[in-house]
Structures are given as C-alpha cells and as structure tokens.
Amino acid sequence: GAVVSQHPSWVICKSGTSVKIECRSLDFQATTMFWYRQFPKQSLMLMATSNEGSKATYEQGVEKDKFLINHASLTLSTLTVTSAHPEDSSFYICSATGGGGAFGTQYFGPGTRLTVL
Amino acid sequence: EDKVVQSPLSLVVHEGDTVTLNCSYEVTNFRSLLWYKQEKKAPTFLFMLTSSGIEKKSGRLSSILDKKELFSILNITATQTGDSAIYLCAVEGYNTDKLIFGTGTRLQVFP
Numbered sequence: 512g513a514v515v516s517q518h519p520s521w522v523i524c525k526s527g528t529s530v531k532i533e534c535r536s537l538d539f540q541a542t543t544m545f546w547y548r549q550f551p552k553q554s555l556m557l558m559a560t561s562n563e564g565s566k567a568t569y570e571q572g573v574e575k576d577k578f579l580i581n582h583a584s585l586t587l588s589t590l591t592v593t594s595a596h597p598e599d600s601s602f603y604i605c606s607a608t609g610g611g612g613a614f615g616t617q618y619f620g621p622g623t624r625l626t627v628l
Numbered sequence: 629e630d631k632v633v634q635s636p637l638s639l640v641v642h643e644g645d646t647v648t649l650n651c652s653y654e655v656t657n658f659r660s661l662l663w664y665k666q667e668k669k670a671p672t673f674l675f676m677l678t679s680s681g682i683e684k685k686s687g688r689l690s691s692i693l694d695k696k697e698l699f700s701i702l703n704i705t706a707t708q709t710g711d712s713a714i715y716l717c718a719v720e721g722y723n724t725d726k727l728i729f730g731t732g733t734r735l736q737v738f739p
Binding site: 545552553554555556557560604606616617618619620621622 | 662664669670671672673676716726727728729730731732734
C-alpha cells in the first residue's frame with residue numbers, strides 16, 4: 512500500500528518550453544502533496560506544499576509563476592515548469608501524506624529527471 | 629531557522645564493517661525525525677523516531693533519538709554492498725507537515 516507514482520520518469524526538453532510532471536497516489540487519498548528538487552550530490556529541497564483544492568504554498572526563493580502546481584484531486588498533483596532553462600535541470604520528486612502510515616509519514620514518488628538543453 | 633546537519637558527508641567501508649551515521653537538528657516544536665535511504669531514485673523510508681531513548685530496529689539497521697541533545701544516530705552492522713546509498717535524515721515540527729532534510733551521508737560499501 513501507499514504507492515506514489517510520477518510521470519514521466521525522465522524528460523528532455525528545449526530551453527523555453529514548458530514541462531508538466533504528474534504525481535499520483537495510487538491506493539490512497541493524499542491530503543497533502545509535496546514537491547522537492549534535488550541537484551546532484553545535494554539533499555532534497557522542498558519547493559512547495561499543496562493541499563487538494565487550495566493554492567500551493569511555496570518555499571522562500573521558489574518562483575510560483577515559474578513552477579505552477581495544481582492539486583486538482585486527492586490523488587493527483589501536477590508541477591509545470593514554465594519556460595524551462597538549463598538551470599532548471601534537476602531531479603524532481605513528489606511525496607504525499609495520508610497513506611495510513613505513521614503520522615506524518617511521507618511516501619515518495621520515484622522522481623522525474625528533467626534535462627533542459 | 630530550522631536546520632538538520634548530518635555527518636559524515638561521505639563514508640567508505642568494507643563489507644562487514646559497522647557504521648554510525650549522525651544527525652543533529654534544530655527545529656521549532658519538534659514532532660519527529662525520519663531516516664531515509666536513497667539509491668538511484670526517490671528516498672525510501674527507514675525509521676520514524678518521536679521519543680527519546682527508544683531504539684528502532686530493522687534487521688541490521690537501528691536508530692535512536694536523543695531529544696535532549698537534539699541528535700539521532702543510524703547504525704548499520706555487518707554492512708553489505710547493497711547498503712551503499714545516501715542516507716537522509718529529516719525532521720518535522722508540529723507547526724507544519726514539512727520535512728527539513730539534511731544533506732545526507734553518502735555510504736559506499738566495498739567487497
């Protein structure tokens with residue numbers, strides 16, 4: 512139980528294009544979903560927190576107009592990287608709570624590796 | 629400012645060795661500390677610790693929390709090459725569901 516999927520697992524795009532990444536909780540309703548970014552050899556950095564039906568809360572320094580988050584249902588959140596540039600190349604990971612585990616346990620998706628040329 | 633510091637940053641050992649990974653933290657209204665193992669993809673959950681002095685154990689891995697001194701350790705005994713990974717420590721406060729991650733410890737186990 513408590514499986515989170517992400518799609519796509521990797522994407523390569525040209526500079527200036529937009530990329531959408533989906534995060535789904537497969538067997539539970541996710542009350543909250545989180546989006547992280549991880550650069551090589553660095554730890555996970557939280558980008559934003561989203562609750563179904565409400566606007567995402569962005570961490571300091573994360574441009575909300577560049578990283579659009581839509582949490583349309585209790586099982587789906589999307590992150591759209593708009594007008595992507597090479598410096599946006601990173602590993603993007605989502606996680607979700609509400610999977611019935613210990614209180615506060617976040618279940619992570621497998622991640623999406625974005626490469627912007 | 630809430631923060632999590634892990635040490636060492638990197639560790640290289642031989643199979644069979646025992647390793648201890650450290651995590652110290654500062655967080656407002658501490659709720660829990662979590663350990664994750666990250667190989668090539670997203671982190672996988674190892675332990676959640678909320679109470680001081682109670683050891684959590686899973687096979688060769690064990691962890692304990694000291695809320696007075698604000699740190700936790702993760703022990704791995706009889707290491708195997710499959711233990712090679714980045715081990716992440718994260719803490720959570722009551723004010724929020726957010727996890728604050730440390731930079732991780734990269735463990736490499738050689739045969």
